[in-house]
Amino acid sequence: MKIQSTILLSAVLAAAACGRGERKGELDSTAFALNPPADTTQVVSPQELPPAPAPPSAQPRPRPSPAPPPAARPSPAPPPAAPQPPPAPPRAAVGTEIVSNSTVEISTRKNKAGETFTAKIAEPITDGGREVIPAGATVTYRIVTSKEAENKNSEGQLVVEAVSIAFGDHTYPINAEISDMQYQLKSRGVTAGDAGKVAAGAAIGAVVGQILTKKTAGTVVGGAVGAAAGTAIAIKSADKDIVIPAGARIVMKLKEPFVRS
Numbered sequence: 001m002k003i004q005s006t007i008l009l010s011a012v013l014a015a016a017a018c019g020r021g022e023r024k025g026e027l028d029s030t031a032f033a034l035n036p037p038a039d040t041t042q043v044v045s046p047q048e049l050p051p052a053p054a055p056p057s058a059q060p061r062p063r064p065s066p067a068p069p070p071a072a073r074p075s076p077a078p079p080p081a082a083p084q085p086p087p088a089p090p091r092a093a094v095g096t097e098i099v100s101n102s103t104v105e106i107s108t109r110k111n112k113a114g115e116t117f118t119a120k121i122a123e124p125i126t127d128g129g130r131e132v133i134p135a136g137a138t139v140t141y142r143i144v145t146s147k148e149a150e151n152k153n154s155e156g157q158l159v160v161e162a163v164s165i166a167f168g169d170h171t172y173p174i175n176a177e178i179s180d181m182q183y184q185l186k187s188r189g190v191t192a193g194d195a196g197k198v199a200a201g202a203a204i205g206a207v208v209g210q211i212l213t214k215k216t217a218g219t220v221v222g223g224a225v226g227a228a229a230g231t232a233i234a235i236k237s238a239d240k241d242i243v244i245p246a247g248a249r250i251v252m253k254l255k256e257p258f259v260r261s
Contacts, residue, residue, distance in 0.1 A: 090127040092258040097179065098165075099123055100139045102248045107186065108146050108158050109241040115143045116163065119250055125258075132260050137167035139174075141250070149238045158183070158233045158242040162252045170261065176252035183233050183248065185240040 092098075100119035111117075118138050125133040140163040149156035162176045233242050244250075 090130040090132045090260050092125050092127065092132045092254060094254050094257055096125060096254045096258070098125060098133065098139075098176065098252050098254070100250050100252070102244055102246055102250060105246045106143065106158070106160075106244040107241045108148050108156050108243075109186075109188075111143055111146050113143050113146050115146075116140050117143070121165070122249070132258065133165060134167055137165050139250075139252075140164045140166070148241065149236060151238045152236065154238065155234045155236050156238075156240070156242055158244070160244075160250075165258075172258065172260075174252075174254070174258060175256040176254045178250065179253045180251035181233070181244065181248065182250070184243045184245055185235060186243045188239050188241065 099122045101122050102117065102119045104117050106117055118140055121133055121135050121137040121139060124131055124135045141160045142163050143159070144161050145157050145159035147155075147157040160178060160181070162174050162178070165172050165174050235242055
């Protein structure tokens with residue numbers, strides 16, 4: 001019982017103390033309201049204000065570093081040089097003389113029109129130092145006319161023309177005229193009295209044969225060597241054959257250019 005009384009007394013005292021604290025707070029608040037503290041705020045004129053700080057100076061913006069120049073492109077390779085046109089093939093002009101030597105004997109007695117025979121080029125033909133036709137090239141000739149004289153008043157004739165020239169692996173047609181041809185007159189059995197007729201029959205050249213007896217039939221009686229101009233050899237002599245001996249010189253002159261391919 002005594003303990004309970006003690007507790008109750010303590011509670012009463014505490015309540016009283018609390019009431020006094022609240023009352024004091026109310027009194028303090030009332031006093032503050034009635035006597036506010038003095039205003040300590042000082043009024044300052046604009047002139048007394050310190051100068052405003054200067055605005056920060058505008059700093060220049062850093063310029064961006066220039067972009068590095070683009071890497072140099074390699075120069076394009078120059079275009080290949082245009083190929084040089086091939087040089088014109090070597091050629092022999094119109095009028096060029098070509099000398100050949102017959103490889104066989106041809107005569108009005110044994111050879112007929114339409115037959116061919118060959119000759120070899122004696123000297124090379126060049127064009128500005130370039131060879132057009134080499135020495136040794138083969139020329140083909142065709143017999144156009146081969147006619148024996150039937151009597152002393154008729155003519156024996158031998159006409160030839162150039163057909164082609166061959167060398168290497170090529171055969172070239174050719175258009176040329178015979179300008180000079182060596183020939184001989186071969187007797188079928190003559191006397192010394194034929195000397196005049198033989199000499200008269202030579203178109204050009206010297207009579208180099210000699211007058212022989214009848215026993216020498218078939219030999220040269222009067223040879224016109226390097227004689228006939230043009231394509232025809234014509235002799236009025238019934239007892240003689242016109243002969244182009246082996247090795248005879250035949251000259252032709254080009255009527256068209258000859259081009260070596």
